[in-house]
Amino acid sequence: MNGIHDMGGTDGFGKVEPEANEPTFHGAGCGWGRVGGGQGLAPGRGAESR
């Protein structure tokens, strides 16, 4: 692939910023992480909710 998705070797994005004690889903206040994450996870993962 040659396009914007292929980031391997691309310069200029800076440092990696690991997050200590990262939550499973972000957005604890308004819940966007759970809602958006759940929708993203849904295709093909019905079995996990059983």
Next chain:
Amino acid sequence: LTEKGYVDPAALDRIVEAYETRIGPHIGARVVAKAWTDLAFKKALLEDANKAIAVLGISNRVGNHLVAIENTPATHNMVVCTLCSCYPWDVLGLLPIWYKSAPYRSRTVKDPRSVLADFGMTLPASTNIRVWDSTAETRFMVLPMRPEGTDGWDDEKLAALVTRDSMIGTGFPKRPGELNQ
């Protein structure tokens, strides 16, 4: 989406709950601990990870091919997905934000040592670093080296030493003295 009937919020809640409570790096940690104590299992894991983890009752649904790669004093392994965020969900759970970030995806294949430095990790100059680029079909998990001072430990105690990052290749397992940290 809910109003149009495309998604059922209750179903989404159950999927989210599964990833919050049941599916996570503790599954991969169990696999690593078993490989540290059972040589036959380790051999099977490195030969065919899908088949080996199935024996432990773990299925690999995300991507149909799981590959386990062993760290040694001579070779350290790191996993990345340069195209997007392919990750071994079934054994490590939800991926960390940094795994899908531009800095990690771009630099890991070009300058892995500097990426490890961002994680506060330094390897001996004599250690080769091998980077594995994931695909939709093939996912990788790193089998880290067993920490010293753990002779005679059982699987459960060993699993507590295995961190998520150590199975991605961006961290070491905890040492015995770090167990409660």
